[in-house]
Amino acid sequence: MSFWPLDNYWAHFAVFATVILAFVVIGVMAFIYVERRGFGPFQLRRGPNRAGPFGVLQPIADAIKVLLKEDIVPAGADRAVHFLAPVVVFLPVLLIFAVVPFHGKLGGLIPNLNIGILYVVAVSALGVVGLFMAGWGSNNKYSLISAMRVVAAMISYEMPLVLSIIGVVVIVGSLSMNDIVTGHQVPFFLLTPLGFLIFLASSMAEINRGPFDLLEADSEIVAGFHIEYSGMKFAMFYLAEYGHALAMSAIAATVFLKGWVGPADDYLGGLWFVAKTLLIFVLLIWFRITFPRLRIDQLMGFAWKFLFPAALINLLVIGIEEVAFDGDIPWWVLFINFAVAGGLILAWSKLFKLGGGRVEVAV
Amino acid sequence: MAVDVAFWILAVLSVVAALAVIMLRDVFRAALFLILCFFTVAGIYVTLNAGFLAAVQVLIYIGAIAILLIFAIMFTRDAQAGNPSGRLRLPAGVAAVVLLGVMISSAVTYGWLEGGEMSEMTSTGGLGQLLFSENGFVLPLEIAGVMLLAAALGAIAIMREK
Structure with a gap:
């Protein structure tokens, strides 16, 4: 299936680099609109509805407004670090999309990279360096507290995230994104439901969204790491935040929802991919608006006492099935996996509590 | 190029x-x-x-x-x-120079294979085979894992004393 006529590597690179940039920027604007518009009904209000029909032009108006604002660097800040932080935060977001197959087998920058999903995990770990630089370089104690929270969350949630992906990799037998898309006739959110849920939860923590947005926590540390940022630099953080959400939605759609595969995917593959990405993002919005923000000890407890053991058991179950069926898992295994997932979640909800309202501080 | x-x-x-x-x-x-x-x-x-x-x-x-x-x-x-100036600057420099000399001399004298064909296997598959196959490094790998676990538990045990 040779869909891409350009065989020249540099032409391929130039075209897809442009496509990725456009996809990220337009996708982020669309996501911001969808999220703010979606928040409206949840909070019994309308959401943006003034700029353009249904408020569609609101993100553009916001972007122009933010570009025109004054750029302020606090006194005593580490200027170079303060300046570079937004760039370092945004860079990994773009890098992730290099391995995402948008359309068909060749519709991406390097979708056949043989370490695809490992690359995604490694690159998305880079963003935290930028958050650190912002927290430290701002010379503000709230920024620093936020940066410290980021590390704690990142280190805890990376493990269940990787383990949930490994379950899929074990079934497929390859790390390449394209092989994962075409790896099994059943989408992996049905075949490994527990892995999908763990991936969603820990990726929400990884991109610091939803109930896990402790590093921003407006009510405690004002706005966290980007408290001292304004104008274009703040816009970069905003772009990176939603870009990361877009990237994680795209990865979830590719790994667990079979990416571009769908009816008539020779022509509509790209549309299927975008639709599935949007579906995941709507789910993320739903989680963010429904669940209250976790406290830091609850955040740690949730990662280490629930997600991590559940991810290990999930991996064990998949490994046993893989050996039992000699590498060719039939579709009806999904019933077993659903039963395991349901049983585990029920058992944990009975056995394990996220330390109610009391915090015990060791002296 | x-x-x-x-x-x-x-x-x-x-x-x-x-x-x-x-x-x-x-x-x-x-x-x-x-x-x-x-x-x-x-x-x-x-x-x-x-x-x-x-x-x-x-x-x-x-x-x-x-x-x-x-x-x-x-x-x-x-x-x-900033970085506090250490009193061990001179010995550290000497040790670093010695280590660099050893590494360079061993890298130069080692009989590297040149012009070999690219391996058929991807590096991931090759590493997996090497680490987990029967005549690979399964035992050292497991021993390393157990030792790391022991070190982690030991660190926790030492901290618990206080």
């Missing part, structure tokens, strides 16, 4: 970053340059067609080790005051 250009850019960057790590007074910036150094080394792995190694380098050295390092710096009281 492009690979050569990439190699030289990465090599020069990594040496500059490594020098910056030991020269800079500001500990936080030194740690950032250490991250740059790790990253460029990962880039060199990519030019050598060792993609798996590069990804693991980024994931572990930047994603875990460097982050924990910065975490520790943030807990240091006088981090802004």
